[in-house]
Amino acid sequence: MARRELSKSEEKLVNALSRRRERERQGLFIAEGVRVAEEFLAAGIDLQLALLAPSLEDTARGKHLARTLGRHDAVRHVSDHALERLAATESPQGVLLAGRIPRQQWPHAFASNAVVLVLDAVQDPGNFGTLARTAAAFGVAALIALEGTVDPWNPKAVRAAAGASFRIPILPAQPDRAFTFLREHGFRILAADAHGEELSVPAAGRNALIVGNEGAGLSAAARAAADAVVSVPTPGPVESLNVGTAAGILLYLLTRERAD
């Protein structure tokens, strides 16, 4: 069977999908790296194009992935050099997939002790990905990306999320809509800030945790909506934790209590 090569128009598509506007217009995104590609396929994402390079065969997991994709119509073979030129992340590990952005549904019902994570203008794609990964690890029910937040389908965000992008509902929203929705569903709204009160975890109930922008912190809308502003108490001299680390500790505390 002939190995198909990448056409000029396909190459153009991959390049175009590095831009948010094109991703939104076409409803497509890019996933790079072995682990993300594995989770992409496991989640049943609609595959449009799969670029494979020789270095994918360097690891057992890569070989397995190449075999899984083997005869798919979407597979194109490219050089490692070409793949690295097309990729948004530093080591694509010989694989880049283009797929359809999953249709996001706002949940209708939540567990009595559900936790939702709200991102209020988090701008770094690596931070977004880490937050999505942490949210999935702690069984968070949904991730709401408020206006001003980096595109959840940015290739670097998808890479850092390590597959969590496909495991948790990611809901872009205006602040008003998001906070109204959370109140209607009985969520207590907690906003994370370096200068809040120590988190006191309730025995039960639904909690939404808002984390703010890396530089500017919480927006006025988030502060106004919050029932409480909470912090991780730190004894050291540095003023604040990285947003991903702070959210990780707060989600740990919120979900651990829940399990007791």
Place this chain on the structure above:
Amino acid sequence: MARRELSKSEEKLVNALSRRRERERQGLFIAEGVRVAEEFLAAGIDLQLALLAPSLEDTARGKHLARTLGRHDAVRHVSDHALERLAATESPQGVLLAGRIPRQQWPHAFASNAVVLVLDAVQDPGNFGTLARTAAAFGVAALIALEGTVDPWNPKAVRAAAGASFRIPILPAQPDRAFTFLREHGFRILAADAHGEELSVPAAGRNALIVGNEGAGLSAAARAAADAVVSVPTPGPVESLNVGTAAGILLYLLTRERAD
């Protein structure tokens, strides 16, 4: 007073310092961004060269920094375009400093409840920086970077550390030397892994926490040295947390207990 421009040899120096070997040979490193530059100066790091670009004046903090540096012999004025070309990080915010790597001393004495963080081949500079920042926030006594770990003075690591590089002793070491040192000083050695036991925090005592490589996890040497392998219990379906998030939660638990 004439504004000095960057000479060819100075430009060459900045470029050379993007490589680990050159940093080690010359004992110099690069710091980029307003916050890191502020902490660099506050820590009294020996300043060799300060590149300032017009965009530094875009913020009040940047203006203040420019005034602080104003008459220093090391100041050179460059265009924003030139600074971005020379910088290792994405938005240098109009400032790049070159300075002498602080002389690292192994501590002679530790508090009875000291915590040390050990990095066992952590390779991503962003992860290194987040870990250093978290360690400083939780008052960790030292950060030991075992063989195979990214250079602590990599410009991206220094940027992500947000000044923590200058606030905490960072000690590169061979595993044997590090583990012998920790035992001699009465540390219990805990190794973090996705499949360990839930961390049970002792009421007192010194603890060293080892975190492993992003892909391969803990080395055999780290496993052999560990008194216990510990995890953050996660209820969700994702197999593991990002190394920075996992270490953040474990350091929170180790240092919180200490404060009680």
